Amino acid sequence: MRLPFVAAPGWWAGAKCRLERIEVAHFFTREESQEARKVCADCLVRYRCLTEHLDEPFGVWGGHTRDERNKVQSAMDRGTTLKDASRAIDARRRTG
Numbered sequence: 218m219r220l221p222f223v224a225a226p227g228w229w230a231g232a233k234c235r236l237e238r239i240e241v242a243h244f245f246t247r248e249e250s251q252e253a254r255k256v257c258a259d260c261l262v263r264y265r266c267l268t269e270h271l272d273e274p275f276g277v278w279g280g281h282t283r284d285e286r287n288k289v290q291s292a293m294d295r296g297t298t299l300k301d302a303s304r305a306i307d308a309r310r311r312t313g
Contacts, residue, residue, distance in 0.1 A: 253277035
């Protein structure tokens with residue numbers, strides 16, 4: 218789904234989904250989540266997005282679904298950094 222171009226404040230101005238005008242925040246099917254992750258994969262503000270949207274109830278933010286964001290938060294509660302938790306989830310997803 219393409220979005221109209223709108224001005225964005227702060228960090229979100231550099232988000233790949235915004236620059237490409239692609240809606241990634243509210244994808245629900247497995248296929249749509251995979252597509253959203255591809256957009257997020259090399260986004261320059263991916264970890265900032267994840268930080269800002271850890272509690273978001275729906276969609277893909279920072280390359281992660283709601284369930285994955287819960288796992289990131291749990292890992293952070295145990296002392297893991299956000300980046301390390303995110304990378305570990307990515308690695309598990311790649312290896313199945």
